[in-house]
Amino acid sequence: MFHVIVMFCLCWWHLIGVFGESVSVMEGDSVTLHTESQIHEDDDIVWLFGVKQSLIAKKWLIFSTYEGPDEIFRDRLKLDNQTGSLTITNITTQHAGLYEAKIRGAKLTSKTFSVSVYARLPVPVITRNSSQCSSSSSSSQQNCSLVCSVVNVGHVTLSWYKGNSLLSSISVSDLSISLSLPLEVEYQDKNSYSCVLNNHISNQTTHLNITELCHTCSELFIRDQGLPLLYIVLISAAAGSLLIVATIMIFCIYKKCRKTTETRSDSALCKPARKMKSKKDPLYGNLAKKQ
Ligand SMILES: *[C@@H]1O[C@H](CO)[C@@H](O)[C@H](O)[C@H]1NC(C)=O
Ligand SMILES: *[C@@H]1O[C@H](CO)[C@@H](O)[C@H](O)[C@H]1NC(C)=O
Ligand SMILES: *[C@@H]1O[C@H](CO)[C@@H](O)[C@H](O)[C@H]1NC(C)=O
Ligand SMILES: *[C@@H]1O[C@H](CO)[C@@H](O)[C@H](O)[C@H]1NC(C)=O
Ligand SMILES: *[C@@H]1O[C@H](CO)[C@@H](O)[C@H](O)[C@H]1NC(C)=O
Ligand SMILES: *[C@@H]1O[C@H](CO)[C@@H](O)[C@H](O)[C@H]1NC(C)=O
Numbered sequence: 001m002f003h004v005i006v007m008f009c010l011c012w013w014h015l016i017g018v019f020g021e022s023v024s025v026m027e028g029d030s031v032t033l034h035t036e037s038q039i040h041e042d043d044d045i046v047w048l049f050g051v052k053q054s055l056i057a058k059k060w061l062i063f064s065t066y067e068g069p070d071e072i073f074r075d076r077l078k079l080d081n082q083t084g085s086l087t088i089t090n091i092t093t094q095h096a097g098l099y100e101a102k103i104r105g106a107k108l109t110s111k112t113f114s115v116s117v118y119a120r121l122p123v124p125v126i127t128r129n130s131s132q133c134s135s136s137s138s139s140s141q142q143n144c145s146l147v148c149s150v151v152n153v154g155h156v157t158l159s160w161y162k163g164n165s166l167l168s169s170i171s172v173s174d175l176s177i178s179l180s181l182p183l184e185v186e187y188q189d190k191n192s193y194s195c196v197l198n199n200h201i202s203n204q205t206t207h208l209n210i211t212e213l214c215h216t217c218s219e220l221f222i223r224d225q226g227l228p229l230l231y232i233v234l235i236s237a238a239a240g241s242l243l244i245v246a247t248i249m250i251f252c253i254y255k256k257c258r259k260t261t262e263t264r265s266d267s268a269l270c271k272p273a274r275k276m277k278s279k280k281d282p283l284y285g286n287l288a289k290k291q
Pocket of ligand 1: 082
């Protein structure tokens with residue numbers, strides 16, 4: 001019986017030693033791994049990282065920190081000289097893994113930490129699926145089809161909420177993937193909908209604004225395909241009216257010029273016409289003289 005208990009204790013100790021304390025941290029943040037004990041002046045500490053147990057910090061008379069494998073810890077480590085706790089600043093995914101503190105004082109103690117680093121979540125984007133609009137099915141006439149999407153995410157869940165109740169969700173465990181989740185709402189729907197992206201430690205939410213996104217299909221048609229047509233119509237109309245104005249102006253000038261040449265009054269507009277006429281006069285005059 002005693003042997004069983006001893007073995008159980010050893011196994012338990014071993015498991016603690018393997019898994020230790022789980023720590024979740026967001027990319028770019030700092031994390032402190034606490035040794036939870038006051039260290040004495042003559043205690044020795046070593047901090048080891050990864051399966052290869054690389055030495056990254058120690059107190060052996062003096063406190064020192066190291067850059068670690070591939071210098072990934074360069075300028076990122078701080079060792080507390082009161083507690084021996086280790087702080088990692090501006091953490092990235094390459095700092096995820098196992099950390100072990102070995103303290104040699106009156107007795108040898110060890111503590112391990114399993115550090116998980118989560119990427120910062122992007123804000124989900126809600127868009128109208130306008131391809132549903134071009135189909136003339138009855139649902140596209142009554143309902144607005146929306147899609148919530150995110151790109152480059154891993155180990156996340158994307159969900160649609162109506163108020164506080166979950167409508168649908170999709171989860172992914174791979175790294176770097178794009179996700180999209182559809183939603184159908186009626187145009188007059190007054191409920192509040194939101195699209196939420198979350199991982200174990202954080203979330204990002206985008207609220208749906210139906211009035212902003214769900215125009216009727218005809219409005220969408222004008223916006224997406226009708227706009228060039230609208231321009232053509234407008235430009236033609238403008239060109240047409242210009243032509244009419246120009247015609248009227250030419251007609252008026254012509255009429256005015258005829259009037260002015262008859263009355264022989266000085267008008268700048270009619271000068272060329274008058275000149276031609278006055279040039280002709282001497283010519284005819286000369287011709288008449290010669291004959
Ligand atoms: C501990 O660190 C503080 C500031 O970081 C320093 O002032 C102090 O001298 C250090 N003590 C020892 C024993 O190294
Ligand atoms: C944090 O680390 C990233 C990647 O190593 C680096 O580009 C960035 O400048 C660092 N930020 C700070 C505040 O040190
Ligand atoms: C938009 O709707 C069409 C037709 O139902 C569908 O084939 C397409 O996958 C949808 N697009 C997105 C991004 O969900
Ligand atoms: C429109 O969407 C609602 C959910 O918002 C759904 O219950 C209904 O069946 C849809 N109508 C059509 C015609 O697809
Ligand atoms: C998102 O995170 C906040 C705290 O940051 C929390 O209060 C909220 O309940 C979370 N929302 C969801 C849907 O997980
Ligand atoms: C929704 O969008 C409309 C039009 O852009 C805006 O006037 C309204 O304030 C928005 N509503 C909310 C709750 O943001």
